Amino acid sequence: MTWLAWRQFRTQAIIALGVAAVLAVFVLFTGPHLHHLFETVVRHCAKHNDCNPVTSNFRRLGHWGNALSILVILVPALIGVFWGAPLIARELEGGTFRVAWTQSVTRMRWATTKLAVVGLASVVTAGLFSLLVTWWQSPYDSLSRSPYSTFDSRDVVPLAYAAFAFALGVALGCVIRRAVPAMASTLAVFIGVRIAVQQYLRPHFLSPIHIVTNFVAPGPSTGPVSDGSGNGWSISSVLKNAAGKVIGQNGGIGPNGNIDFRGLGNGVVKFVGVGTCPNKFPSELRSGGGKTAQGPPPGVQRAVEKCVDSFHLKNVLTYQPGSRYWTFQWIEFSLYLTLALALIGFSVWWIRKRIS
Amino acid sequence: MTTVLEATDLGKSYRGRWALRDCSITIPAGHVVGIVGPNGAGKSTLLNMAAGLISPSAGTIEVLGATPGASPSQLDKVGFLAQENPVYPGLSIADHLSLGSHLNPSWDQEFAHDRIRALDLNQRQRAGKLSGGQRAQLGLTMALAKRPDLLLLDEPVASLDPLARREFLQQLMDTVAGRDVSVVLSSHLVSDVERVCDYLIVLASSKVQVAGDVDDLLAMHHRLIGPRRDTATALANQHVIEASHTDKQSTLIVRSDGPVTDPDSTIESISLEDLVLAYMTKAKAEIVGNQGSDS
Numbered sequence: 281m282t283w284l285a286w287r288q289f290r291t292q293a294i295i296a297l298g299v300a301a302v303l304a305v306f307v308l309f310t311g312p313h314l315h316h317l318f319e320t321v322v323r324h325c326a327k328h329n330d331c332n333p334v335t336s337n338f339r340r341l342g343h344w345g346n347a348l349s350i351l352v353i354l355v356p357a358l359i360g361v362f363w364g365a366p367l368i369a370r371e372l373e374g375g376t377f378r379v380a381w382t383q384s385v386t387r388m389r390w391a392t393t394k395l396a397v398v399g400l401a402s403v404v405t406a407g408l409f410s411l412l413v414t415w416w417q418s419p420y421d422s423l424s425r426s427p428y429s430t431f432d433s434r435d436v437v438p439l440a441y442a443a444f445a446f447a448l449g450v451a452l453g454c455v456i457r458r459a460v461p462a463m464a465s466t467l468a469v470f471i472g473v474r475i476a477v478q479q480y481l482r483p484h485f486l487s488p489i490h491i492v493t494n495f496v497a498p499g500p501s502t503g504p505v506s507d508g509s510g511n512g513w514s515i516s517s518v519l520k521n522a523a524g525k526v527i528g529q530n531g532g533i534g535p536n537g538n539i540d541f542r543g544l545g546n547g548v549v550k551f552v553g554v555g556t557c558p559n560k561f562p563s564e565l566r567s568g569g570g571k572t573a574q575g576p577p578p579g580v581q582r583a584v585e586k587c588v589d590s591f592h593l594k595n596v597l598t599y600q601p602g603s604r605y606w607t608f609q610w611i612e613f614s615l616y617l618t619l620a621l622a623l624i625g626f627s628v629w630w631i632r633k634r635i636s
Numbered sequence: 637m638t639t640v641l642e643a644t645d646l647g648k649s650y651r652g653r654w655a656l657r658d659c660s661i662t663i664p665a666g667h668v669v670g671i672v673g674p675n676g677a678g679k680s681t682l683l684n685m686a687a688g689l690i691s692p693s694a695g696t697i698e699v700l701g702a703t704p705g706a707s708p709s710q711l712d713k714v715g716f717l718a719q720e721n722p723v724y725p726g727l728s729i730a731d732h733l734s735l736g737s738h739l740n741p742s743w744d745q746e747f748a749h750d751r752i753r754a755l756d757l758n759q760r761q762r763a764g765k766l767s768g769g770q771r772a773q774l775g776l777t778m779a780l781a782k783r784p785d786l787l788l789l790d791e792p793v794a795s796l797d798p799l800a801r802r803e804f805l806q807q808l809m810d811t812v813a814g815r816d817v818s819v820v821l822s823s824h825l826v827s828d829v830e831r832v833c834d835y836l837i838v839l840a841s842s843k844v845q846v847a848g849d850v851d852d853l854l855a856m857h858h859r860l861i862g863p864r865r866d867t868a869t870a871l872a873n874q875h876v877i878e879a880s881h882t883d884k885q886s887t888l889i890v891r892s893d894g895p896v897t898d899p900d901s902t903i904e905s906i907s908l909e910d911l912v913l914a915y916m917t918k919a920k921a922e923i924v925g926n927q928g929s930d931s
Binding site: 281283284287288291374375376377378379381382383384385386387 | 684687688689705706707708709711712714715716718719720722723724725726727731734735736738739740741742775778779782
């Protein structure tokens with residue numbers, strides 16, 4: 281039975297091997313040079329932020345990084361669509377399951393062998409792509425702020441994505457019984473699940489850490505400040521008033537995200553989106569505006585700070601620390617692998633009981 | 637006499653609709669059996685159940701003394717050619733033969749190669765490019781190379797043109813002749829069955845209408861043409877299968893267990909086609925009658 285499973289899969293396997301070979305040649309050709317550049321030059325100059333003259337080669341190669349990451353994200357989807365969905369559906373559609381099931385192997389052996397051969401190939405292929413790209417990208421990744429920014433295209437999760445996509449394709453193929461609709465719905469469901477997990481589940485794999493800080497009025501010299509999440513994954517940063525109500529996000533207030541003071545006359549100033557300042561402002565703040573970024577005179581700046589302090593605003597940062605990266609990789613890996621096994625179990629049951 | 641297929645109250649329903657119902661049938665070994673019946677009579681359902689491809693919703697079926705498709709050894713004893721003669725379009729003829737040799741312990745590769753050569757087919761050709769007749773021949777070759785005890789052919793010639801149809805059936809007969817194999821084939825055309833079968837089963841309205849040795853059936857059935865009469869007053873030991881009347885005369889097709897003697901009528905023998913049509917008409921009339929009484 282392994283012979284038939286392999287014979288039917290041969291062409292697809294050769295195509296995948298071809299693509300993997302091209303990637304491997306690129307990675308093995310440019311990778312050592314890249315790592316050498318990083319170890320000898322970039323690692324040191326990056327600390328002082330003066331890499332510009334020496335690393336044009338390093339940066340030029342880096343342009344490939346996005347393409348490689350996208351490739352690793354695409355591979356599981358392609359596996360689900362082109363290997364998983366047609367695996368059973370094409371046999372049902374073309375009636376060839378009647379040929380296969382009337383040879384001297386039981387349909388359970390037929391199904392499990394096919395699933396094992398192509399399923400294993402799916403995981404190995406995704407693993408190969410992830411391994412090559414993760415290694416090639418590691419110099420850039422070590423310079424990036426957070427490992428979570430490339431979470432989906434590195435390390436172990438692509439293997440589980442591939443297992444899940446394959447199993448999803450097989451299951452939908454069994455139920456839909458026609459290859460092309462099964463392929464289309466596999467792609468749609470796979471994308472839907474990936475987005476849903478990333479948006480709604482992954483942030484809560486472990487309880488995120490909250491950091492509460494007092495909101496201070498931005499001064500004229502305030503540059504971009506670190507939000508405090510370090511190399512972690514910042515999930516949200518909200519501004520709350522004294523009553524605990526969310527009044528802004530990412531350091532801004534209200535729907536426009538501005539920090540806006542408006543003179544109402546007679547030194548009375550409104551802190552837009554928060555309330556009216558209890559203190560009087562010097563006359564320099566004219567009616568109609570005066571945004572902090574324009575650099576107000578020192579008297580006004582002090583009045584602004586006093587006003588802001590009086591509202592006791594709190595900045596609440598919610599994030600997953602960088603130290604949890606591997607825990608998250610394995611949680612997501614296990615999640616998708618569990619889904620994959622459940623779908624495989626369903627498919628085998630369906631082939632045994634429902635296709636009859 | 638041993639049986640190759642034994643079904644008892646066999647039924648199969650799809651989403652509440654019965655494709656085959658209350659089918660009890662015994663097929664003896666050593667025959668070339670033709671199952672004829674109109675489209676939708678359940679022939680295909682019966683053969684697919686016999687091959688183990690679908691499982692019954694009701695009743696039981698045993699093929700060669702075991703549940704169809706239950707074990708590799710049972711599968712090994714049954715050769716099956718599915719309706720429409722499916723093949724793997726991307727695989728060559730040689731691949732199909734390799735498939736057979738890898739999946740069947742009793743596979744006869746020499747026979748398969750010889751037969752493909754005799755059919756003048758190129759082994760390297762992709763099966764997707766074969767004509768309907770060639771696909772059927774490839775399927776039959778695969779079914780025969782298993783050296784089965786029972787060969788099940790589901791409408792093997794339905795998609796073939798008349799010439800290919802005749803060739804296929806002729807070659808089937810030539811190949812089967814010297815072997816110890818029982819054959820069950822289905823068709824909606826009596827002419828196909830008449831050419832090759834020595835045992836007939838008429839399946840209509842998912843019920844076995846009549847079954848038996850072709851020669852016996854022909855000897856038992858007669859057409860009586862005589863003065864007009866009421867069919868209810870049929871003669872003893874005769875069953876009226878079909879009756880048609882004009883003002884003056886009645887034409888009856890009857891089954892009789894003994895010799896037919898009817899001084900008032902002309903007694904004719906009937907063709908297999910007439911016999912099958914008579915039973916199909918009867919089955920249809922019963923359906924209409926049942927529906928009439930239901931409403």
